[in-house]
Amino acid sequence: MRVDGREITVSGNLLQPLVRRTNDIFRLSMATVFLAAVVTSSLVTRRDWVALERSISGVVALLTPTQSNLVYLAYGVAILALPFAILIGLITARQWRLLAAYAAAGVIAVLALSINSSGFSAPRWHFDLDDRLRTLLSQFLDDPRWIAMLAAVLTVSGPWLEARWRRWWWALLLAFVPIHLVVSAVVPARSLLGLSVGWFVGALTVLVVGTPALEVPLDGAVRALIRRGFAVTALTVVRPAGAGPLVLWAACEVADDPDVSHVPRVVTEPPQAIVEMYGPNQRSGGIVSQVWRRVRLRNSETAPLHASMRRAVEHRGLMAIAIGELGVANSTTIALAALERGWTLYAHTQPRGVTLDATSADVSLVGPVWQALGVLHRHQISHGDLRAKEITIDDGAALFGGFGSAEYGATDVLLQADIAALLVSTTAIFGAEASVGAAIAEFDETTVLNASRRLTKAALPKHIRDSVPDASVVMTAARDEVMHQTGTDRIKAETITRFTRTQVIQLVLLVALVYVAYPFISTVPAFFSELRTANWWWALLGLTVSALTYVGAAAALWACASGLVSFSHLAIMQVANTFAATTTPAGVGGLALSTRFLQKGGLGSLRATAAVALQQSVQVITHVALLIFFSVIAGTSTNLSHFVPKTTVLYLIGGIALGSIGIVTFVPALRHWLGTAVRPRLKELGGELVELMREPKRLAIIVAGCAATTLGAALALWASVEAFGGGTTFVTVTVVTMIGGTLASAAPTPGGVGAVEAALIGGLAAFGVPAAVAVPSVLLYRVLTCWLPVFVGWPVMRWLTKNDMI
Template identity: 65%
Template structure:
């Protein structure tokens, strides 16, 4: 690189990877969303849009036919000349490399809209066009391929065009919609499609090729440093621009021999804005700093905080220059950090580190990103670097977050005892305990997560050591975000509940119309039996957990489990809740998972065994052929099963997953089953509890049928209930809603129960066994969450 007659070597690649071009990626995403909106609008709401356009056109279409023709002709000539104007502008500015992208954008846009079901349809632009104004220009104005070509060419060329011509060209292109309304005509939907498709094609090409913003203005950086008294001799790229700034090690002649130059481009500004907005949305206002209006303000803030901390003698570098450069770039230059990182030192430096942090806090400054590499020691003095997240006039919350971050960093380097004891000695026990509440994922910035190995484990270790050294029973985590994870999960569960309950709501009028014939004593009997199934489930889980948990708490957990299982597909939420409950009760994760897996395995075995037994009993007195699937269905199911087995045997990834994830758990469950055979009492409790669930549900359905007049025996109802339960576990809908009702009604009808009895009986059964427990399960789950039971 030659600057002002001097040759300055540049070592390393300045090119930013495509995955880090935030501005270009956002442009592609917005263009794709635009295509989706136009397509959806054309397919779904096009008639309403046509009516609206006609009414608007009648209001604004004040031109006479002759004036409309003149306006249309003038605009058509401008649209026809627009691609040539763009080409001339590029040639005059000598953007020779851009011509290939310009041509490719136009051709791809035209090709994209020329593909039809019968092949490629070529444009048919010809002179005699009697349909509209009898002009040649109207063909181009309404042709989506021409509009797409213009939009694609203009999107590709815009970054290299001057601001004023670029704005006028986009204004001219986008005026085709108002022009149509002024001349009292409807905007062609295909023209709107051409506009967004062309924008998408151009955005993709710009993302692949790049923009002028990617060209690093090193010449301007050299001149800025020269004005500050530093003559640049060479640049070395230490880190390309990406998620962070372009980092350059710079050899200079001046008061220093080497500087660190950080250069921020538009993509860094976009990422910073997105990150700030996301934190503002998700975190409480007391936890977030004010938003920076521009990249210039963000870099300037960092430099000013570096100066403030430097005045205290605790900055590892001092600022040389902050300046805005060409093409939207920003320069931040500072001296090479001095001192030795604490990761290379012994634990003897810890008292000085904590005292320096306390001094910085006393001067109302917080750091915000205390990762190990940003804390150094020079001649006994502790120095800090970074300052991107530092704040002047820091709140108490921000100071506590600093302490939590430094606890994690020092624990990872020097061990939990040294880090925590030194912090307590310098800061005091109360301060450390309060800050330990912020030993959470939300309080740890990205820098600490990357620089501290196994940071989650280190964080948990530091919290436990603080609890141990201070004698506290438990340290409650501080809520930094606006919504906790539990609150988000509960919101999702409520939305899922509304979704799964909607089909039931549509049948409520029919159900209530049948209530006049209901025998309420049978309904109360069914409700009591439904309640006993939760006692059976609690007893089975109690035995699977070796009796370590009190049965009454397990009954309460099973009630909350119903709400979670109903609002998640295949009941996976219920399994997770049971594991979490056992963990909170003191069981290890592996033991809790094994207990729940054992209960589910015994539930399946008991369910299938009872199904076989009752099928044999029913087969002696009832014809089951009408509920057995057709032979073709059975063969198809068997073929699918064999195919799945073959896939898991021959696909390496699936085979490894089975060997490393499924097989150990299966082996553990089989071992538990073998141990059950050696403990008859425990085995009887588990089998009895699992059997109570299946038979209790069957008895509840039978009571519901009897409540509306009856029509079949208990054995037939049991078979129908077990088949419905099987479908509930296989159905993709939460709680098996829809599939269970259909299976139960169809099963009862197959055994001769009239529809006027089967339909309300099944709905009553679902109210007793599903919706009433779900309504009770929500407040129960909230109560258990408040009591730290889940």
């Protein structure tokens, strides 16, 4: 390459890979919205469009027929020549990879508007005006397919074109609307359809193919370096442009040009530099990432937004100068300049020293690293990217590089984030004891303790966690060492997000509650009309029995936990448990809530999980035993086909079960999982049951609590049936409740909504209860045992959360 008479050797590949960038997605999204708007408005208000365009055309059509024909002819020549001019320009620039996308976009756009119910033909949405100029050129202007093709090829070739030519050609294409109105020869509405289709096809083609390689203005970069007294003699590509900037290594000699002799020289010995070049599409996702951080994190956690890619690069260069003045920067800024075609240059000297992750892990080096961070913090500067590869050791001193996230005048939050990040980076290299000790020696214990609250996955940025092996273990080790050296019993995690995990879970549960309650809401009017004839004393009995089931469930879980938690709080938790279990499929939310409550009550994770599993196991055993007992009492003559699956379904369930057993048997990974994960749990549960048999009093409490839960639900349904004048026995209702509830438990809907009602109504009908009684009885039963506790459970869950019980 020759620049201003200088011969410069360039080695390496300068081309960017084809990648799908954020602006490609934005372009396609906007094209989709525009196409939908044009198509919808054309279909819905086509007559209004025609009337409006005729009226406007009649008002602004000031040209005589001869003048209109000349304008029409000139514009037609320009539109006809436009695609060929773009094609010639691409061939001249040797953009061979673009030609296939260029041709594909044009052909697809034309075909998209040529297909109708009768085959291939052009749309005919214009007026038949006898005074129109009828020439070959006018047919191109009248045909929306030509406009669509032009829009498609312009969109595809846009990333390769210079901004000036791109703007002029788009202005020429969009000029068809005012020209058509002035000439009063054609309705532009159909051309808008061509424009929207072409833009959509072109945007989709660019997204599929990827943003192309752009011409790199190396001559401008060389001139910018020469102006700084850095006469480049050779450029070597270190890293092609892609997810990051184009990085080049530049060799030079001291500039001897008289015109630049007055410029301060910042060259090194030997003269060399690292040149980073950011293309116009290089950081298209930067603003999206910054906005997402603003939405997700609190304001104190995010730095001010950079308005553009150039401002972000300038910020990095200025921070390098500021930190260099403090003597802790490993490189010096050489040049920063805006180049042609939207590129930005940032050049700096080669980093001095050896990166921290490449050192011999000498413990004596951890002190200088923390001392260097102390220098930054005393000047109210945060680094923001304290990975080991951004820290170098030069002659025993620690230096920093990579200042893209640095902030001058940083807040206390950003300074604490620096300390937490460096704790992770240094702990991974030097160990927790040396790292925490050096941090406390440089800062005080309170500062390090407050910063250690950010040693969590949510608080530490992903690039920091990815820079160390097994980040979770490293964070735990650093946090434990901070507690040890500061004498603290517990470190509470810092909340950095706008919404905590608990708030997100509660929001999801509320949405689920609305979803599952919607089918019930539709039956509310008919249900309330039936309530006028209900016996409210029976309904009150059902409500009382429903409340007692929570006492039974609490007693069973209290005994499973060996009485190590508060029984009263456990009973209150059962109300919140109903909310969590109803709003999640298969009741998994209730199990998770119970486990969490026991953990907060002082039980370990394994002990809490075992207690919940034990309670559920005894509940199943008790349920099956009661079902067999009451089924025998009810007799075998009753028709249960309404809620018992058909033989085909039973065979299907059996086949699926056998197939699952076969898959587990023949797949090694599943056998390993069964042996390492499931079998130990089952063995532990079996041991718990055997141990429970040796404690009759505790066993009796658990069985009585589980039985009270099952029988209480049956008694509540029986009271609901009696409230509407039903004539069935408690034994039959118990069978219906247990069988119907068992079958509906497999339903995928939260709380079994829909499945429970259908199973119970069908079961009551099988025992001869009329539908006029069964339907309102089941709805009242669900109100008493499900919906009232659910709406009460929401504030109860918030109260438990506020008091740190869950």
